[in-house]
Amino acid sequence: MEFIKTIPVIKWKNKKYEKNEEQTVEDKYAYLFIDYLPPRKFSVYPKNLEDFAIGYCLGEGLIKAKEDLKEIKISKTNILIKTHLNHTPEEDFEQDEIIQRKKGNCEHACVCRLLEYQGVNSDNAGGIRSQLKTITPNNSTLKINATQIIKDMRNLTKNAKIWEKTGGVHVAQLIYNNKTIIREDVSRHVAVDKVIGAAFKLGYDLTQSYTTYSGRMPADMIIKVIRVGIPIIISNAAPAHSGYEIAKKGNITMIGFVRENRFNLYSAPERVNLKK
Template sequence: MKLLNEMNVIQWKNGESKTIKEHTVNDEYTYLFIDYLPPRKFTTYPTDLEDFAIGYCLGEGLIKDYSDISSIELDGTNILITTKLNHDPEEDLEQEGIVQERKGNCEHACVCRLLEYQGVNSDNAGGIRSELKTIEPNMSDLKIDATQIIKDIEHLTDEAKIWQETAGVHVAQLKYKDKIIIREDVSRHVAVDKVIGAAAKEGYDFSQCYISYSGRMPADMLIKVIRVGIPIIISNAAPATSGIDVAQAGNITVIGFVRDNRFTVYTSPERVNLEN
């Protein structure tokens, strides 16, 4: 599968134009089939798809641990996952507050709602599980030095090879002790799913991990982090108010606007050593 495309483009600079060769990233539809649930459709940069699938299941609360997955099969960009929990569509209807009744004309109406739901549930933000009814505060004792935060974003940029070629992807970096995992994708959500999935396969202790990535931090992104138990997330962009509210409830540390040797700590600042 060809992942980068080269094309002739016109570049305008300082009042002059010229034809140059430029690379663009090839994105593909990826379908995720989990047990008996309706398929989920994503636009991805189709590498590290197994990592994505594992991270997605963890971040969406479909599994509690990597060991809950019985099998993963890749068929092109289709991913088939069997879990030990045997999820079925009724779970998703319950999550949406849709009660499927089987009496008279109501059965037909509920089937129509199910079909409507199937058409909209698949997205890069996580779909129907993008809210938390209960939040367990993260009690991790992990701390990070202020100077390390700057270094992490610099490292993220230096290692973002596809971004350097195309400027068409997001990049996520998960750090655990002296180990680093980096993944890229056209979706910031999928990039984060990929590093979470890769770390789960390695058996990393998420309470001692943190993520740096390129992208905004709304609630649906931070919910992934809360669910898996990661205490710190760092970005060169800003959190949304919804993200701050969720982060405060989950007691995770949100650090944004990391650029030009500065950053902003929005929540749980006790995990940042501001003296170093």
């Protein structure tokens, strides 16, 4: 498998140890250049980078339709995206200023942003646009069966091939009309970006799709699915309270702690048929 390395390891158990070998995922830095915006830097598993780039732009609100994309070029892990919207750095300053004014900290924020832009913005968590000024509730009519949630998590685990070899990645899955896309990455955000981007390229209706992934559900992850219109998010991990609050406001169905025969349903329960 590509980008998998073997490294020496000492395994210790019950006061005994042995020398052995273990496989680890090879992560690399990817640089995302979007129009005239300062470059973004990500730690990624370097496959499906076009899917990631498109999913990131959608989740950050930088594009909304295929017509917004002008060109994508990839050279190793450098990704150049041109849109018809011609984004400029002023947008990031304006966005940050709006957020920081609410906190009464605008001057400090602008200075910090200027310092960031002297180098490359390291952006592994949720993106610069990690807050929403307004939240429009998701009115998708999509409904799924409770037993399907368990099946989907089993499928996610079964197809987490890189995770199985290394334990060093997150895995995300997008389901649309019984069609499934699975992607893995060292970042849970990038893994979700990749499935969103792949689904977008295939023309899937994201309002009739849902995603299952490994990792917590904080606000910035829920904001991502709100922006692209996905109504249901499922995880084997816990929600953060920030994620729960955004999910409630956005009418997103949030499901966590999925195990062999159980899960927790936190918000918008009407999308889950609990009897099937």
